[in-house]
Amino acid sequence: MGTAIRVHAHGGPEVLTVEDVPTPLPTAGEIRVRHTAIGVNFIDTYFRTGLYKPPALPFIPGNEGAGIVEALGEGVTGLRVGERVAYVGTLGSYGAERVLPAQSVVRIPDGIDDDTAAAMMLKGMTAQYLLRRTFAAKPGDTILFHAAAGGVGLILCQWAKHLGCTVIGTVGSQDKAELARENGCDHVILYREEDFAARVKEITGGAGCAVVYDGIGKATFPASLDCLRPFGTFVSFGNASGPVPPFDLALLSQKGSLFATRPTLFTHIAKREDLEAIASDLFEVVRSGVVRIPVHARAKLADAADVHRALEGRETTGATVLHP
Template sequence: MTKAVRVHELGGPEVMRIEEIELAPPGRGQVRVRNHAIGVNFIDTYFRSGTYPVPSLPFTPGNEAAGEVVELGKGVTDFKIGDRVAYVATLGAYAEERLVEASRLVKLPKAIAYETAAAALLKGLTAQYLLRRTYKVKAGDVILVHAAAGGVGLILTQWAKALGATVIGTVGSAEKAKLAKKAGAKHVILYREEDFAARVKAITKGQLCDVVYDGVGNATFPASLDCIKPLGLFVSFGSASGPVEAFSLSLLASKGSLFVTRPSLHTYAEKREDLDKMARDLFRAISSGAVEIPLRATFPLDDVVNVHRALEGRETTGATVLLP
């Protein structure tokens, strides 16, 4: 038996319960992992509430964790019992132990703590593909990062600065502005108090940004398009304030023949070789000091309801980790 968070009906944080469940032996290509630290992400609330569909009820939330291999299924040759690993996988991470497809595991260097890996992997791999593949950020670029004090935002900001870009960040409070500044944002905009598009235009002297990274969604659209130079890119990778509603594609022409994309980690990391490459790039950035993972708080797994309430109340900064 193993302890796990279970959701029997969709709804608010209170629908999550701690229960004892029995895991089947790992099947072919699977590994049983004992989680040492579990990452908490805003996407977890989407599955719990029903915003994103779940395969069936009940289910265990959570998409990332770090721990050790305790049992191998048939056909698994890349890992052995005792290996330190981390993963971003399908639902099921909010548990003491779980089964994971070996193809979704990455080996965790000894220099990186379990808590750091659990806080870093989903957000860090997201930052990796956004900065290195969706738009290849280079020295001299000017980029706008919405929610720059959030989990992904702080990593994006640090990494982009290390790549030589000028980062403009938007945040919701003075406290979060300090965090974004510390992470490397040259300019910080309080989007609840200021017209961020007008401020971007002023900051850049009308030159605007090469790319906008937006994990906020509805609240920052379409004003984000007014921050992008002609032929620039709008990257919508999250919907913390609700999804971007349908709009006329002619808007992109009138704003300067802009490009728009809605990427996902699943697509970028679907191939095993891509996942390994992305993870190595992320771990190098962390080990070199270019990126410091913003682990702000750890909580026992039993506190999961309060953790989700704080997350949805936009009361958190950086990354939060659950300890089973």
């Protein structure tokens, strides 16, 4: 038996209940991991509310964690009991222990602690696939990232600056503006006080951005399209304010023959070789100091409801990690 957070019915943070649940033995191809740190992500709130549908109710939320391999199922090779591993994958990380496919975990390299690993698998690999695979930003590109002081934003903006991009970020407060500047943003827009599309035009001298990375959704659409240069790319990767409403594809032609895409990390890491490549790229920029992973809050697993309230209230910056 081990402590876990379960959701029996969709709703607000109060539906996150603390329970003792049995931990099954790993079957063929699986491992059991004892968590040392659990990553918290905005996607966790989507599953809790029902915006994203879990396979069934009740369920244990959470897609990211780090810990120690405790047991190996039949046929598992390349891993040993006692090794440190991290993962992003199927639901079930909000617990002291879990069983998951061995193919979904990667070893944590020396020089990266467990809290950092747990905080960066989903957010860091999301930054990698957005910046290096979805729209491969290059020196001289001007990019716009919404919620630049959030978990993905702080990582991606540092990385983009290192690549030689001009980085514009939107934030909701002066404190977050300062944090964004410290983490790679050349220009910061306070979206509650300014028309961000007008400010982008001003900053770029009317040229627009090569790409907009938008995890906000409904509240920033279609204005995000007005921030793009002709043939620019709109990358919608989240729904923090609600999903982007259906729109006529003709809108993309009217605003400059734009490209639009809605990628997910899970498509990018579906193949083991891609998972390893993305994780390796991320680990390298973190170990080299190019990207710092800001863990700004730590909480007990039992306090997950309070953590969700803070997340949805836009009170958080960087990453939050839960400890069993």
